[in-house]
Amino acid sequence: MEEARRSLERRIRAHLARGTLSLMLTDNRYTMISVRRETQGGRRFKVRLHHMFTDAGPSITRALARYVSHNDPEASRVLGEYIDANQHRVRNRSRRAARPRLVTRGRYHDLQEIFDDINRRYFGDTIEAGITWGPRNGKPRRRNSIKMGSYSVEDRLIRLHRSLDRAFVPRFFVEWIVYHEMLHQVHEVKIVNGRRQFHSREFLRDEAKFEHYAEARHWERAHLDALLTC
CATH class of the missing domain: 3.30.2010.10 (Metalloproteases ("zincins"), catalytic domain)
Structure with missing residues (x-):
């Protein structure tokens, strides 16, 4: 996983006009992309990406760079389509836990x-x-x-x-x-x-x-x- 992270980080950084990039991969089921932009002391981008992006092609890594650096709307659209197409790679919550007991009748409201x-x-x-x-x-x-x-x-x-x-x-x-x-x-x-x-x-x-x-x-x-x- 660390090798995949470094590879993706290098590919995104290659498309950045300026600034430094710090990338973390996640298995978050709800937030696929998170960007923190810092401008003090130079432009720095702290990015969290779902691991579905590790084998993304050049068009997606270019879109990631545009979105990270400029919050580009067209890049956002491209990334949204990629996320939609890769929903099957988002981890489903474990079903080990039994369905909770439903308590519907309260003291004042049913x-x-x-x-x-x-x-x-x-x-x-x-x-x-x-x-x-x-x-x-x-x-x-x-x-x-x-x-x-x-x-x-x-x-x-x-x-x-x-x-x-x-x-x-x-x-x-x-x-x-x-x-x-x-x-x-x-x-x-x-x-x-x-x-x-x-x-x-x-x-x-x-x-x-x-x-x-x-x-x-x-x-x-x-x-x-x-x-x-x-």
Whole structure:
């Protein structure tokens, strides 16, 4: 692997007009290209690339050099197409772990009932995914941030933060979080500048179709501090 890294580094450096290059190969499943550009004391580029690029041809190494040095849009397009064509080389997550036990009935909100209602009203019962509350956090504490929901593409599983299962959290807000995560099964993840874009313009447009969208956004802003204490 080290020999392959050095070879790729040399091939990219050959196309750089100026500056020094430091390259690291990764097996990251989500970020295929990461560039850190430093200008103090001369131009330096710290690059992390997925190992799929180790046997890339000259056209791809030239595109990498243009993207690294100038963030060139055409180079980004070429690299995006290369990444799409080599998705089979991205490591799949191990399936050794058994599917987690789904906990849908909370103290105040039943996630399965909400999921089924949203699926019928907005998606024509076409979304196939599991849903569960996340793990309990034990003693309440103040957080700096909170990830209220997540969607696992590999497992087709939606998780909601336990902070939402409290008396002051209205059902329409929980519905909005569930609806948002369900949209991830509708919209494909796009590759933009070598990174996965989970919330495309089309995704955000469909999110705004939620019946209580404006109300939910307003409620979140008004009660974020209470949600962070969980």
